Amino acid sequence: MSAEIIDGKAFAAEMRARVAQEVARLRDDHGLRPGLAVVLVGEDPASEVYVRNKGRQTLEAGMKSVEHKLDAATSQDDLLALIAQLNADASIHGILVQLPLPDHIDSDLVINAIAPEKDVDGFHILNVGLLGTGQKAMVPCTPLGCLMLLRARLGDLSGRNAVVLGRSNIVGKPMANLLLRDSCTVTVAHSRTRDLQEVCRRADILVAAVGRPQMVTGEWIRPGATVIDVGINRIPAPERGAGKHRLVGDVDFDSAAQVAGAITPVPGGVGPMTIACLLANTLTACCRIHGLPEPEGLTA
Numbered sequence: 001m002s003a004e005i006i007d008g009k010a011f012a013a014e015m016r017a018r019v020a021q022e023v024a025r026l027r028d029d030h031g032l033r034p035g036l037a038v039v040l041v042g043e044d045p046a047s048e049v050y051v052r053n054k055g056r057q058t059l060e061a062g063m064k065s066v067e068h069k070l071d072a073a074t075s076q077d078d079l080l081a082l083i084a085q086l087n088a089d090a091s092i093h094g095i096l097v098q099l100p101l102p103d104h105i106d107s108d109l110v111i112n113a114i115a116p117e118k119d120v121d122g123f124h125i126l127n128v129g130l131l132g133t134g135q136k137a138m139v140p141c142t143p144l145g146c147l148m149l150l151r152a153r154l155g156d157l158s159g160r161n162a163v164v165l166g167r168s169n170i171v172g173k174p175m176a177n178l179l180l181r182d183s184c185t186v187t188v189a190h191s192r193t194r195d196l197q198e199v200c201r202r203a204d205i206l207v208a209a210v211g212r213p214q215m216v217t218g219e220w221i222r223p224g225a226t227v228i229d230v231g232i233n234r235i236p237a238p239e240r241g242a243g244k245h246r247l248v249g250d251v252d253f254d255s256a257a258q259v260a261g262a263i264t265p266v267p268g269g270v271g272p273m274t275i276a277c278l279l280a281n282t283l284t285a286c287c288r289i290h291g292l293p294e295p296e297g298l299t300a
């Protein structure tokens, strides 16, 4: 193996410590406590874990944490009523609706009902537009985490060839916008892209967010490239015992690490950065809502 392993878990821990420092400063200097409300509809086991971790890490950073766990059959109107209540709650600076939502709920409608200044996921159409036009926005947490890792490893990103594999609203599109904002030459590739492997091989920076376990192998990677693996896929691991599973990314780590200059592992790469950036966004939202200067280095 030749690649440097980018330790997202350690980077996220440093970021959370920095957020906690700033939260303490807000309390001491302004008597403020950032508050985050997380809404979960249904009983998806992975979502339950993520929501629990968000609540715990929010409290550890010194912020207020509120969890709303709603039955899977909750109506869209009831969910919208809860969002309206949280929008009006001055002690709440960030609102996040855990995705995916049950099929009977229109996710776009719900997300766009969140007050844009409290939209710490950065999914509201106003924040999407602000980011897309290079203006000050709330930035989606996973792409923000990827950007932080890239800047920490590479410094100035300008002029680099970046390929984003995947075009989702949550990761691929905002990631491409963030890399463009940092003056990369950006290609968004996806399942219909011709010569996909060749396109990826041109990348100095490759962000894989395609949702297909271990799809990107060493042959897809330019020697020395920086590879950010956003995928979180649970695959059977019979070698660990009957019915056991393990987590893998969208990149085949073993072959990719032979070629890349640096690579994020799964788990322990991008995943932990998602929640660290959520805390940073909640702090940023609190500062913006109260007209206070934002701490440096915690947003794009």
Ligand SMILES: Nc1nc2c(c(=O)[nH]1)N[C@@H](CN(C=O)c1ccc(C(=O)N[C@@H](CCC(=O)O)C(=O)O)cc1)CN2
Pocket (backbone or CB within 6 Å): 050, 096, 097, 098, 099, 100, 121, 141, 142, 232, 247, 266, 267, 268, 269, 270, 271, 272, 273, 274, 275
């Ligand atoms: N409203 C949102 N919903 C979802 C988002 C989001 O950003 N906003 N992202 C994902 C899930 N997610 C956070 O919500 C998330 C995913 C993974 C991790 C993480 O730390 N992963 C670990 C492995 C965890 C495991 O063992 O399963 C890692 O990669 O090391 C954190 C947050 C979908 N929904």
